[in-house]
Amino acid sequence: MTVRRKVIIHLLALIAFVWSVAPLAWIVVISLMYHHEFGSAEIHLLPGQPTLANYVRLLGGTARNWDGSHLEPNAYGPLIREGLLNSAEVAVLVTVFSMLVAVPAAYALARVQMRFRQAGLLTVVATRAIPPVATTVPFFTLYQALNLAGTKTGLVIAHLTITVPLLVWIGTSFFGGLPPGLERIAQVDGCSRWQAFWRIVVPASRPAMTAMAVIAFLTSWDEFTFALIFNTGTSAQTFPAALSSMFFQVSVPTEVASATVLGLIPPLVVAAIFQRYIRKVNLVGL
Amino acid sequence: MSTVTEPIAPARPPKARGAASARIPFSSRLSPTRFGFLLVAPVLLLLLAIVVYPVAYSLYLSFVHTNPLTGRQDFVGLKNFQSVFTDPAFWHSAWLTIYYVACVTVLAAAVSLGMALLLRERFIGRPVLMAVIVLPWSLSTYAAGVVWRYVFSPQYGLLAGIFEKLGLSPVDFLSQNTVLPSLAIVHAWQFAPLGAYFLLASLQVIPEDLYKLGKVDGMGILRRFTSITMPYVRLPLTIFLVLVGGQAATAFDLIYFLTSGGPGGASQTLTYDIYQQTFQDQSFGTGAATSWVLLVVLTAVTAGYYAMAMSSSRREKKVS
Numbered sequence: 001m002t003v004r005r006k007v008i009i010h011l012l013a014l015i016a017f018v019w020s021v022a023p024l025a026w027i028v029v030i031s032l033m034y035h036h037e038f039g040s041a042e043i044h045l046l047p048g049q050p051t052l053a054n055y056v057r058l059l060g061g062t063a064r065n066w067d068g069s070h071l072e073p074n075a076y077g078p079l080i081r082e083g084l085l086n087s088a089e090v091a092v093l094v095t096v097f098s099m100l101v102a103v104p105a106a107y108a109l110a111r112v113q114m115r116f117r118q119a120g121l122l123t124v125v126a127t128r129a130i131p132p133v134a135t136t137v138p139f140f141t142l143y144q145a146l147n148l149a150g151t152k153t154g155l156v157i158a159h160l161t162i163t164v165p166l167l168v169w170i171g172t173s174f175f176g177g178l179p180p181g182l183e184r185i186a187q188v189d190g191c192s193r194w195q196a197f198w199r200i201v202v203p204a205s206r207p208a209m210t211a212m213a214v215i216a217f218l219t220s221w222d223e224f225t226f227a228l229i230f231n232t233g234t235s236a237q238t239f240p241a242a243l244s245s246m247f248f249q250v251s252v253p254t255e256v257a258s259a260t261v262l263g264l265i266p267p268l269v270v271a272a273i274f275q276r277y278i279r280k281v282n283l284v285g286l
Numbered sequence: 287m288s289t290v291t292e293p294i295a296p297a298r299p300p301k302a303r304g305a306a307s308a309r310i311p312f313s314s315r316l317s318p319t320r321f322g323f324l325l326v327a328p329v330l331l332l333l334l335a336i337v338v339y340p341v342a343y344s345l346y347l348s349f350v351h352t353n354p355l356t357g358r359q360d361f362v363g364l365k366n367f368q369s370v371f372t373d374p375a376f377w378h379s380a381w382l383t384i385y386y387v388a389c390v391t392v393l394a395a396a397v398s399l400g401m402a403l404l405l406r407e408r409f410i411g412r413p414v415l416m417a418v419i420v421l422p423w424s425l426s427t428y429a430a431g432v433v434w435r436y437v438f439s440p441q442y443g444l445l446a447g448i449f450e451k452l453g454l455s456p457v458d459f460l461s462q463n464t465v466l467p468s469l470a471i472v473h474a475w476q477f478a479p480l481g482a483y484f485l486l487a488s489l490q491v492i493p494e495d496l497y498k499l500g501k502v503d504g505m506g507i508l509r510r511f512t513s514i515t516m517p518y519v520r521l522p523l524t525i526f527l528v529l530v531g532g533q534a535a536t537a538f539d540l541i542y543f544l545t546s547g548g549p550g551g552a553s554q555t556l557t558y559d560i561y562q563q564t565f566q567d568q569s570f571g572t573g574a575a576t577s578w579v580l581l582v583v584l585t586a587v588t589a590g591y592y593a594m595a596m597s598s599s600r601r602e603k604k605v606s
Contacts, residue, residue: 009409016401017411019475020419026444027433043447101332104325114322124329127337131536131584133560134577137347137570138340161336168329193321222426224539229565240428247543253436260432264425271424 031055031258034066038254054258076246080259082235083242086152087221088266090238093156094220095213098163103209106171107197111183121172128165132225135161140229150234158226163216170215174208175201211277214270221267239263347574354568366575376576378551379559382466383535383580386555389470390534391527397474398481398526399519405482406489423479431543434472438544462552465545469553472544473534481526488522489515528591535584556580 030038031054033047053063057074059081065071074080108114109121139158140149148154178201186196202209224240232241243263247256271278316324348366350359370376401419405412422430437444438459446456459468492515500510538557541547547554547562554562556576564573 006409009404009407012400012404013409013411013415016404017415017418020415020421020479022444023433023437023475024421024425027436030436038442043442043450045444045447045451101328105329108322108325112318112322112325114319116319117322120326120330123333127333130337130341131557131577131581133536133538133557134344134581135337135340136561137564137574137577138343140565141347141570142340142343157336160332161340164329164332165337193316193318222428224426224428224542228542240426243428243432244543247432253442256432257436260429264429267426268424 027257028261030254031261033254035252035254036066054254055262058255058258058262074255076242076250076255076259079237079242079245080239080262083237083239084263084266086236087239087263090152090155090159091217091220093152094159094163095216097156097160098167098216099209099213101160102164102167102171102212103202104197106168107175107201109168110172110175111178111201112193124165124168127161128169132162136225136229139226143230150231150236152231152236154230155226155236155238158230159220159223162223163219166219167212167216171208171212174205174212178204207277210274214274214278217270218267344574344577347570348578350571352570354570362571366571367579370572370575370579373572375551375554375559376556379554379556382553383555383557386466386470386537386553387531387534389467390473391531393470393474394478394481394530395523395527397478398485399523401478401482402485402489402519403515405486419479419482421479422476425476427476427539428543430472430476431540434475435544438468460545460549462549465549465553469537469540469544470534472540473530473537477530477533481523481530484522484526485519488519492518524591528588532584532588535580 029045029047032050032052033044034049034051034053037044037048049066051063051066053065053071054074056063057071058077060073060077062073063071105124109117109124135158139154143149143154148157182200182204183191183193183196186200187193191199221239227238227240228244231237232245237245240263243256243259246259250256349361349363351362351365352359405416405419425433436442440446440456440458445459449456458464496514497510500514505513535555536557537555538561541553541555541558542561545553547558557580560573560577560580563569563576
């Protein structure tokens with residue numbers, strides 16, 4: 001490798017690094033600034049006086065301003081905190097229900113010698129192609145009739161339309177990759193089909209199922225369209241809808257930035273913990 | 287164990303292992319198809335209730351006029367579709383959507399292929415870069431919208447700040463003429479890492495010797511790229527771009543946070559138009575009709591593209 005080539009490659013790597021990180025670093029920088037500094041005529045690329053005041057005030061505490069004056073808790077704090085809790089609750093429920101339904105189905109479609117297997121798989125995959133915009137209106141009218149609009153139950157059901165086909169799709173490729181004849185051995189040992197699934201296949205595919213659960217959680221946490229349309233302004237409002245209200249109503253960038261960062265922490269932590277599981281998923285399946 | 291057909295008289299196992307295991311378990315008496323159906327049934331029921339029903343209902347909505355105040359519905363035939371197709375706003379949005387999809391696919395192809403080619407090389411800090419490039423992808427799309435609003439802002443944005451330090455005058459990235467390419471940059475920023483990982487896997491199977499041979503044959507760097515690298519990545523790149531293009535055609539979160547369709551409707555793509563018609567103008571009929579037009583076109587284009595990519599890659603394999 002020539003020196004010139006080496007220099008160019010390292011330069012490109014640096015550009016790729018900055019491209020990936022800079023926008024995220026910027027929102028963190030903003031969240032650590034006092035509004036006074038942020039609003040000054042000259043744009044500061046680094047906080048001159050870094051502070052956690054925006055976060056403290058969002059979490060319901062009081063803080064000192066840059067000049068030592070008193071700052072009240074953020075008025076949008078309760079909304080954001082409640083949104084985070086609601087998001088977590090909805091995401092956990094979505095994860096549990098999607099796993100309960102999708103794991104057996106994925107297993108059957110991948111490994112049980114049944115008729116109509118191909119057709120079943122195709123149906124599931126086809127439903128993934130439907131964009132949420134096409135289903136929001138029917139859900140909206142149905143929910144108003146059933147009093148599900150503005151409830152967490154309604155949002156959980158709506159999220160299941162996205163996560164279940166996704167998990168069946170991912171799960172089918174996972175289960176298909178297990179050694180053939182695994183169930184046969186179990187059945188020779190006296191297990192029924194159900195026991196072979198429950199006692200042998202499920203433990204053997206724990207990493208795969210962890211990945212599926214994490215993906216269900218993240219998908220629900222990140223979902224915006226349904227969350228915005230069904231639950232904005234209600235007590236069941238999840239984080240994205242709460243952030244949207246804050247963003248469009250007050251738009252004090254330092255405060256909105258700290259709220260955004262708070263909302264990014266849970267999914268990033270979950271993704272970081274389970275990183276080695278998620279990596280096994282065929283990315284384009286998503 | 288399927289030899290036992292009489293459930294009332296359980297067969298005695300060769301070795302007595304207790305009463306519990308002597309019973310023939312319920313699921314083994316089922317045929318594989320029945321057992322499979324039992325496991326799939328919940329998903330089918332769920333899909334029927336929460337996917338098929340809404341889709342069917344939205345098709346119904348596109349054929350009726352719904353009074354937003356009384357909720358009264360009258361059958362109007364194809365009138366909703368007619369008013370969609372004769373509305374200049376629809377064609378404006380359709381054109382914007384095509385333009386946006388084109389911008390996103392071009393940018394996503396360039397960024398993801400560039401990153402994959404870079405990651406194939408050896409350099410200091412490669413593991414760090416491998417880990418870091420997924421960050422944009424692991425972000426929620428709405429969060430990416432907020433993040434880039436603060437990057438693009440002419441008053442306090444990151445880019446404006448950098449321009450200021452360099453002594454340049456600030457640029458409004460979200461003005462009427464630049465808004466869609468700017469949105470496309472954000473879209474590509476978020477989804478290119480996925481493509482980079484996917485393409486890297488295909489690049490890594492190309493034998494190093496091919497490049498050496500190419501060099502010996504006097505191929506330039508461009509020639510080596512088009513005749514050695516491209517045949518290997520054409521199919522994965524196509525699959526990725528169809529995926530990203532479909533996402534771009536239905537993008538909502540990003541547009542909502544970054545521009546809300548503005549300025550002056552310059553980023554009012556079809557998805558955003560559907561949202562406005564339905565939830566702000568309460569025009570359920572035309573909203574549903576528009577979403578069906580989008581759905582049908584999208585499905586047709588995607589299916590056609592996949593079919594083309596599959597057959598062309600099959601032909602290539604046959605030739606070689």
